[in-house]
Amino acid sequence: MPRMTMIEALRNAIDISMERDENVIVYGEDVGYFGGVFRVTQGLQQKYGNSRCFDAPISELGIVGTAIGMAAYGLRPCVEVQFADYVYPAYDQIVSEAARLRYRSAGGFTCPIVVRMPTGGGIFGGQTHSQSPEALFTHVSGLKVVVPSNPHDAKGLLMAAIEDPDPVIFLEPKRLYNGPFEGHPDQPVTPWSKHPLGDVPEGHFTIPLGQAVVRREGTAVTVLGYGTMVHVAEAAAKDTGIDAEVIDLRTLLPLDLDTITTSVKKTGRCVVVHEATLTSGFGAELVALVQEHCFYHLEAPIARVAGWDTPYPHAQEWDYFPGAARVGQALVETMEA
Amino acid sequence: MPRMTMIEALRNAIDISMERDENVIVYGEDVGYFGGVFRVTQGLQQKYGNSRCFDAPISELGIVGTAIGMAAYGLRPCVEVQFADYVYPAYDQIVSEAARLRYRSAGGFTCPIVVRMPTGGGIFGGQTHSQSPEALFTHVSGLKVVVPSNPHDAKGLLMAAIEDPDPVIFLEPKRLYNGPFEGHPDQPVTPWSKHPLGDVPEGHFTIPLGQAVVRREGTAVTVLGYGTMVHVAEAAAKDTGIDAEVIDLRTLLPLDLDTITTSVKKTGRCVVVHEATLTSGFGAELVALVQEHCFYHLEAPIARVAGWDTPYPHAQEWDYFPGAARVGQALVETMEA
Amino acid sequence: MKNSRPLSFHVPEPEVRPGGMPDFSKVTIPKAGSVQRPAVDIDPREIRDLAYSIIRVLNRDGEAVGPWAGSLTGDELLEGLRHMMTLRAFDARMQMAQRQGKTSFYMQHMGEEAVSCAFRRALEPGDMNFPTYRQAGLLIAGGYPMVEMMNQIYSNEADPLKGRQLPIMYSSKEHGFFSVSGNLGTQFVQAVGWAMASAIKRDTRIAAGWIGDGSTAESDFHAALVFASTYRAPVVLNIVNNQWAISTFQGIARGGSGTFAARGHGFGIPSLRVDGNDYLAVHAVAKWAAQRARSNFGPTLVEYVTYRVGAHSTSDDPSAYRPKTESDAWPLGDPVIRLKNHLIRIGKWTKERHKQAEAEVLDTVIQAQKEAEKHGTLHSGGKPSTRDMFEGVYAEMPPHLRRQRQKAGV
Amino acid sequence: MKNSRPLSFHVPEPEVRPGGMPDFSKVTIPKAGSVQRPAVDIDPREIRDLAYSIIRVLNRDGEAVGPWAGSLTGDELLEGLRHMMTLRAFDARMQMAQRQGKTSFYMQHMGEEAVSCAFRRALEPGDMNFPTYRQAGLLIAGGYPMVEMMNQIYSNEADPLKGRQLPIMYSSKEHGFFSVSGNLGTQFVQAVGWAMASAIKRDTRIAAGWIGDGSTAESDFHAALVFASTYRAPVVLNIVNNQWAISTFQGIARGGSGTFAARGHGFGIPSLRVDGNDYLAVHAVAKWAAQRARSNFGPTLVEYVTYRVGAHSTSDDPSAYRPKTESDAWPLGDPVIRLKNHLIRIGKWTKERHKQAEAEVLDTVIQAQKEAEKHGTLHSGGKPSTRDMFEGVYAEMPPHLRRQRQKAGV
Ligand SMILES: Cc1ncc(C[n+]2csc(CCOP(=O)(O)OP(=O)(O)O)c2C)c(N)n1
Ligand SMILES: Cc1ncc(C[n+]2csc(CCOP(=O)(O)OP(=O)(O)O)c2C)c(N)n1
Ligand SMILES: [Mg+2]
Numbered sequence A, B: 001m002p003r004m005t006m007i008e009a010l011r012n013a014i015d016i017s018m019e020r021d022e023n024v025i026v027y028g029e030d031v032g033y034f035g036g037v038f039r040v041t042q043g044l045q046q047k048y049g050n051s052r053c054f055d056a057p058i059s060e061l062g063i064v065g066t067a068i069g070m071a072a073y074g075l076r077p078c079v080e081v082q083f084a085d086y087v088y089p090a091y092d093q094i095v096s097e098a099a100r101l102r103y104r105s106a107g108g109f110t111c112p113i114v115v116r117m118p119t120g121g122g123i124f125g126g127q128t129h130s131q132s133p134e135a136l137f138t139h140v141s142g143l144k145v146v147v148p149s150n151p152h153d154a155k156g157l158l159m160a161a162i163e164d165p166d167p168v169i170f171l172e173p174k175r176l177y178n179g180p181f182e183g184h185p186d187q188p189v190t191p192w193s194k195h196p197l198g199d200v201p202e203g204h205f206t207i208p209l210g211q212a213v214v215r216r217e218g219t220a221v222t223v224l225g226y227g228t229m230v231h232v233a234e235a236a237a238k239d240t241g242i243d244a245e246v247i248d249l250r251t252l253l254p255l256d257l258d259t260i261t262t263s264v265k266k267t268g269r270c271v272v273v274h275e276a277t278l279t280s281g282f283g284a285e286l287v288a289l290v291q292e293h294c295f296y297h298l299e300a301p302i303a304r305v306a307g308w309d310t311p312y313p314h315a316q317e318w319d320y321f322p323g324a325a326r327v328g329q330a331l332v333e334t335m336e337a
Numbered sequence C, D: 001m002k003n004s005r006p007l008s009f010h011v012p013e014p015e016v017r018p019g020g021m022p023d024f025s026k027v028t029i030p031k032a033g034s035v036q037r038p039a040v041d042i043d044p045r046e047i048r049d050l051a052y053s054i055i056r057v058l059n060r061d062g063e064a065v066g067p068w069a070g071s072l073t074g075d076e077l078l079e080g081l082r083h084m085m086t087l088r089a090f091d092a093r094m095q096m097a098q099r100q101g102k103t104s105f106y107m108q109h110m111g112e113e114a115v116s117c118a119f120r121r122a123l124e125p126g127d128m129n130f131p132t133y134r135q136a137g138l139l140i141a142g143g144y145p146m147v148e149m150m151n152q153i154y155s156n157e158a159d160p161l162k163g164r165q166l167p168i169m170y171s172s173k174e175h176g177f178f179s180v181s182g183n184l185g186t187q188f189v190q191a192v193g194w195a196m197a198s199a200i201k202r203d204t205r206i207a208a209g210w211i212g213d214g215s216t217a218e219s220d221f222h223a224a225l226v227f228a229s230t231y232r233a234p235v236v237l238n239i240v241n242n243q244w245a246i247s248t249f250q251g252i253a254r255g256g257s258g259t260f261a262a263r264g265h266g267f268g269i270p271s272l273r274v275d276g277n278d279y280l281a282v283h284a285v286a287k288w289a290a291q292r293a294r295s296n297f298g299p300t301l302v303e304y305v306t307y308r309v310g311a312h313s314t315s316d317d318p319s320a321y322r323p324k325t326e327s328d329a330w331p332l333g334d335p336v337i338r339l340k341n342h343l344i345r346i347g348k349w350t351k352e353r354h355k356q357a358e359a360e361v362l363d364t365v366i367q368a369q370k371e372a373e374k375h376g377t378l379h380s381g382g383k384p385s386t387r388d389m390f391e392g393v394y395a396e397m398p399p400h401l402r403r404q405r406q407k408a409g410v
């Protein structure tokens, strides 16, 4: 299997999808000739022509709105929002239209679109290049929400998303594009080429949406995370020596509740981590479900580690970011509780 | 004290605020000459002139965007979004701008705006006149989120919101405008004129944001709710005969955690109710906080009763709506757990 | 240089309010037949004047005059008349059904029937409309069964949308009618996307977007113009200017000295204004715009100047914000009467046959209504199932919805 | 009538790409002095042509000609030259500081200095700009201390924004400079709101909104035009058309045969295009528009035709998408050189004094930089506190943030 960065894996997923299905269309700001500011779509315009991969005006509303129209026609648009922080102008089209089209037309029209966007911080991007808005989508019935944590999954999940009959919000943790960041800003990041999850199957390959995976087996406590936080959680387990079971949710909506409850029933303890601000973050939903389904197995309160309830700051990035130290502390406290 | 409907109480709050402070400005779609589709602003244009109360173009983005500019100038705009279902076009301005202006300018510019909007279902309004999007705002640091459940509070909270130095999302449960709907669609609703909470203090009167109130004292189980669900919960307690303590949260952000934990520590059980769809609803945050702070007092899993995870349907409104029967069932199950 | 005179705030106001005398003297109505009809491949720069005038075909005497006349035969016009009459009768019955509690809500087209009915005739099978809630004429003129419309309005057991949608939010892919959204504006840019898709696939089908005067203020309107212009999408972008947006007159959305049509100019989109109460003019302009789109010349923006005679919806009472008799004073008249008079004038119709047709049309509508009511109305008779509420959120029901459905006991 | 020829999809492309010869032959540049200067109370309908031309004052020979000349004295122009030179030197130093790792990010103005520097002079104290990230000239020309700007860029302990904001997202109420947003477009409609507020309060102050060519596609642009036109807000709406939006040429945002300025016409807003590299023309037009606003005649839309000579930001490399020498071919030249030549031409300046001024300006910038670096740079020296991160989300810190701050141990 070839080793790829996450960017290469994503590009490969789109490339193969475009090759297999003429209806896959790719566009967004700077996506066409230039290949995207993170270069995910590099080379695709050259290969497939500018009818299938092109630059869009700076209107996230227009990008998603036209994608919905294209999907209603029968295409499978996979569009890019340059940063997740810029998705809000398209929020109405996503929430009021894409998410509800199948339902309100009783299946007469459907909306198989993918909205890709880089998410998360850790790159000194300040409050407009760092946000993690997943919880704003998990509350919306009709959407699917996916967050890969490595090149292998990025490819399999993105191909599944493109083939999915319903709208998928695809959040790409930009801090992971080039390597598995473990939340230690002072330590160099191993490149994906040196990480087993940099091994990406060739050709067509999908990971079904809605399946979590146990990244690290353990017996002491279950850690629920996704995206960058999976690596941070693994590091925290290593750092603290606590035998944590780390679950990579991969898909937040629909959620793989079975994998979660199986683990928590085994460990009796649970820590939930995400980079998004704490209040009403997706972690709240995870806690609510875990306590509902595992109440009688829980030996300690479920802890949440998350971004603080402030905008994402610039200079204080590493005070804000829920790194390995903070996750580790929550593990210790949960074990001691 | 005069008896008022919730609409009258809201109008009275705005009226007095405009009288007391020349910087209070009111506008929105159909808000000026006509006085709003729910007539909350009726008569205000006549009284204060069309520089202070006027009709706006149908652009929620423009309404909130201009309000932010006005607030930066020094005014206190109190704008209306015709239905909460239509707030999404303004979502970017609210999330990226209003909520962060104070923070990002280090207090150089502030944003004392109120965005009022009718919320919730129960009026056969279908999916675009029924939504409860509060959780999409409680996840946003920098906002305050308020949901009154009666005329008395509506006035006190709205006046506090208008005087607040920060942006407030003010959600008005439209099913409560004329009376305390208890979730029994087949029974007539008592008008506010016959309800003690229809008593509204005259003149200036505020209820501090961030304070919950115990609506019904009880010892068996704590019910956390807001808006319409407060009345539904009270009815469910009555219907089931369970001695539930019903807490009306009133402000969701910032939240009055003390009142909540005091009650749950006393009852040992908790049911959370809201009309918004379940997944990632504000109920999840409540559950997460309660289990974190009251873990060792809990005798049963915290139950959530909420709208199903579908768009709000038209014909099946009463199957969708979390009425007294469903809340009652959750009370029973929580008592039996 | 600083001018120290204080600024003042300007809020546009309609000419009159309730109690006043209706006054449309400031609305300039060009003579029928007076506006040029350019070739469809015209350079948009050459026809900017068309965004500031009004294309009209039927004159005061019921004659079809000028370069835009002649796009339809007499028989086609007769059919068009019947479509408009049907829509009007349908509206009246459904309005009444709502008052009788058979449904929760209704919106009528009174005064605007020509716009959607005539436009429909300019399309080909396979084309797609992205309508608002006030274009049911597209369905009526397109032969969609009235019974189905009523089933939807009643949210009954036969409702094609399974009770999920507010009345009149129809959807029919087969009839080129995209699912109506309760959120204003959103469909305008989707129409552009559909048209882009058609061009990408080297198809021959075109799209039509629809929006109200008030809703042009929404962001989707702008995005639609941007994308349509950039990619030269084969789409007709229709603005129905019926003078009102609930209680707000069109000056609130339009501002300044512009017209809604003129908003196309900044994008290099050919933009035309047309008499929306003139079936012939609407059809001719629609056909011109559709031909441009299909010939790969790109988008056209069309503003239909008309008047909303009825209330905004069954929840609205216009007497609170405009003179009761304002619609009588509307200078472009009534679309049904104008077409009727034209057909009489050209000898294709008589007053008697019109009366007779009115009765026939009403009868057809009543028959359909009876048929629909067999399947129930909102609060009585057959209704969609609770299971239907849980279906169709996704192609496949995910586990959490299955759990919830189970909890609901269905 | 159905045309069965397949449609085709159109994507606008720039004239040339890397490897090609820069070509601006399709850009029509009117002669300096050739465009009319109407009275500020002109009916917008009379001056639609101004949205399709380019107002220019400085001709090839460095002379100021035509009706728009003469809005500034020689001394004022000298000061303007110094502002532009300062901004250029500032940019160069900060660009370098970013390369040295002293901060995370920077955005320069190269080629566009005239726009913000000259505009600033047309304002009065108390007026408010709602800028994008590429109008630091408003601060420089407005006398805001460079050290403060650098403290912000360095996110150091003296950063007026307490380390919270990305570099160059300045904010200064006192200097009429609204907090820059990283989200494109949002500020354009806020400017209109501020102006509405000024009118509501019968104040005399006006607002200026700023947006880039690419960002005109955003929804806020449309909302700004709608509200400005409806309420005749005292606002100058500035579009800086620097030909590029990161890698995307202006044709992607503009489409068709329109101009950005022409987008005002649908709203009845007077709309002007101006040579953005001509300090005199920018000032004259800005002054005209500001005077209109202050005289209660409402909004003006101004498109500044200029060219982004540098990379979009320090994260960008334009050689990937446009010819390296494209900026040399740009027909409107360099704003600094053009003003310098004019001042020499009118005898207010010499080549020698210019050289000397360059050295002085650089020295001033370096002094400021030294001063700023005493307070630290992004990764070394003094920095804002972690406490600062928790402050200022609200006027008063709510309990949950207090709990979180406590948890963070600060
Ligand atoms: C996004 C959004 N905002 C507000 C509304 C409420 N609303 C429904 S219809 C309407 C007026 C629309 O006027 P116009 O576009 O002129 O269409 P018309 O009703 O005249 O056909 C308003 C404000 C809505 N449905 N959606
Ligand atoms: C809402 C939003 N979408 C996308 C971006 C990413 N972005 C930053 S600058 C830029 C290009 C802007 O181009 P233009 O408006 O022409 O301004 P210029 O940079 O040329 O001054 C883009 C796409 C953003 N900051 N905000
Ligand atoms: Mg209208």
Ligand SMILES: [Mg+2]
Pocket: D212, D213, D214, D240, D241, D242, D243, D244, D245, D246, D308
């Ligand atoms: Mg630009």
